[in-house]
Amino acid sequence: MVEESMPSVQELKGVMYLDPSWFDIINIPDEKNKGLPIKSWISFKPFCQKGHHGFMSHLGKKYPPESTNTDEFQVQSYGPHHLTVTFNNTNEMRFVGTKDVFASIHHSNVTHMDISKGGIGVSLGKEGKKSVFRIWECSTGIIRRELDGHCGYGYSVRLFPSGIVIITSGGDMVLNIWSAETGKSHRTLKGHTAGVNDTAIVGIGKNVVSVSNDSTIRLWNCGSGLCLDVISKIDDVPIICEINDYIFNCNSHNLKERKEGEHDTENKLLVVGCEKGLIVGVNIFDRAVVFQNKIDSGIKDIKFNGENGILVGCENDSLHKYSLNSLNGEMSLQLERVWLDSESSIESLLVVSDGVFVGRRDGSCIWYSENHDVGIKRISLVGADADPIYSLAKDDQYIYTGARDGKIRKYLLSHIFKS
Known part of the structure; x- marks a missing residue:
């Protein structure tokens, strides 16, 4: 196992924030905006330093917004859905407003969410002390179904590639497989001895992988509901997992025949992020741990980035970018x-x-990019008023965010990446 030491950190100088009400204000017709000009706050917070604060004034739809109270903030471009600002002629940020807000799907804490290509969303939120899984229409936010079957808190939810099957997990130590069309559970997967934190779908979905507070990673057959194998037991609590295709060139120590009920596990790499900072890579077919890294922070999310890249989001505020090497x-x-x-x-x-x-x-x-062909390296989706962004999802047209305030916000991709 590699014990990771922090390299020289390549710091972006800070983060710029905009009053979340800005886009609501500027899209009100002038005849209804009795108090023009209207001021909204803007701030730039250098890393580990005191923040800089100013105001953006909306003078009316016929006039450009103006930075007031300080000349540190300069407006570069603006429109009904975006505002691009620099701080001291650097640190450019493009702010983008919502296209729609779904406020009635959940009461609070939208912790997990997934979106199908067929226009269906599924999410996990809270109502009082209860977790609620709901299926809803992406176009309208209308609730179609509620998935009722877990005891206690829910922990994760994912759609299968078909878009009509859903898998959920929770603190009751089980996984449930549901029909998105009927909202009924067709299979319950039992075998873990503690809460199931996350799942990942193998191939088209005949098998799934789960990670649990019992420190095990398990492979399941969705048709029978049987646990095919304990892939690995690790020295940490696995929180999050993702699967990607990968052609392994490394030596295999556990090469075996495929088990009955096992499908599409060849050339599948599972990465797992853990509570105490362990990153584990597993060759699913071989049941072999192919790498382990340790960082000095709990891991909150992990994503593949292309064929050979992995991104890790941490509790200590840092985002780590890795490449896979053999x-x-x-x-x-x-x-x-x-x-x-x-x-x-x-x-x-x-x-x-x-x-x-x-x-x-x-x-x-905030969107980060290292692509030098991209004009703006950072974009901020505006809307949540200091409420944590617990979940993110997308389809072909929109980005969706789920926050502590229970609202699911939609942002049009064409607004995000175009003037």
Whole structure:
């Protein structure tokens, strides 16, 4: 196992924040805006330094917004759905407003969410002391079904590739497989001895993998509900997992025949992020741990980035970028970069268009990119008023965010990446 030491951190100088009411204000017709000009706050928070604060004034739809109270903030471009601002002629941020807000799907804490290509969303939220899984229409936010079957708190929810089957997990130690069309549970997977934190779907979905507070990683057959194998037991509590296709060139120590009921597990790499900072890579078919790294922070989310990249979001506010390497038959993670420009814990990640959206505990949701062909390296989705962004999802047209305030916000991709 590699014990990771922090490299010289490549710091972006800080984070810019905009009053979440800005886009609501500027889209009110002038005849209804009796108090023009209207001021909204803007701030720039350098990492581990005192913040800089100013105001943006909306003078009316016919006039450009103006920075008042300070000349540190300069407006570069603006529109009904975006505002691009620089701080001291650097640190450019493009702010983007919501296209729609679904406020009635959940009461609070939208901790997990997934979106199908067929226009259906599924999410996990809270109502009082109860967790609630709900299916809803992406176009309207209308609730279609409620998935009622777990005892206690729910922990995760995912859609299968078909878009009509759902898997959930919870503190009751089980996984449930549901029909999105009827809302009925067709299979309950039992075998874990503690809460099931996350799941990942193998191939088209005949098998799934789960990670649990009992420190095990298990492989299941969805048709029979049987646990096919305990893939690994690790020295940490696995919190989050993801699967990606990967052609293994490293030596296999556990090569075996496929078990009955096992499908599409060849060339599948599972990465697991853990409570105390362990990152584990597993060759699912071989049941072999192919790499382990340890970082000095709990892991909140982990995502594949292309064929050979992995992004890790941490409790200590940092975002780590790794590349997968294979040398002399051994796999390893190579740390390429650490972003550390915020003092707020990362809660969620979403890879989009040569970059990654990072949802944080302070309510910010910012897109980072290293692509030099991209004009703007950072974009902020505005809307949550200091409510943590617990979940992120997307379809072909929209980005969706789920926050502590219970609201699911939609952002149009064409607003995000175009003027």
